[in-house]
Amino acid sequence: MAEVKGLSPDAEIETNTQGGKQSAVGYAFHLLPVNAMFGLAGVLKEGLVKYDRDNWRKISAEEHINHMIGHALGIMAGDTSDDHFGHMLCRAAMAYECQSAGNMWEDGHPPPFLSAKEEPATGQIIPQPSKR
Numbered sequence: 001m002a003e004v005k006g007l008s009p010d011a012e013i014e015t016n017t018q019g020g021k022q023s024a025v026g027y028a029f030h031l032l033p034v035n036a037m038f039g040l041a042g043v044l045k046e047g048l049v050k051y052d053r054d055n056w057r058k059i060s061a062e063e064h065i066n067h068m069i070g071h072a073l074g075i076m077a078g079d080t081s082d083d084h085f086g087h088m089l090c091r092a093a094m095a096y097e098c099q100s101a102g103n104m105w106e107d108g109h110p111p112p113f114l115s116a117k118e119e120p121a122t123g124q125i126i127p128q129p130s131k132r
Contacts, residue, residue, distance in 0.1 A: 043089075
């Protein structure tokens with residue numbers, strides 16, 4: 001069975017201001033933005049109906065990032081035809097999960113533009129071609 005860091009039964013015991021004791025949680029779930037979580041869950045529901053449960057796991061983080069950027073540009077362009085904030089947030093969460101699972105690049109290799117060198121004279125970052 002997998003263990004989630006910060007949720008172990010062996011976690012440190014903490015005492016609250018009323019003297020109540022409990023396992024320390026390594027996260028601040030109570031600070032999650034509620035409306036954003038509803039937006040995220042709404043987009044996930046749309047995907048469940050349109051594509052099937054967990055279809056997004058069959059898509060690389062690279063592709064999720066591409067769609068996330070598309071939604072960000074939709075917001076910047078003033079497009080109101082879709083919940084671009086919800087979709088952008090959802091695609092970011094999906095990309096995070098996919099990279100955590102080792103499904104980062106569509107063909108297993110980073111795109112060429114991700115390699116860069118710093119120009120010593122100016123400190124400027126110069127994109128470098130990389131081998132695929």
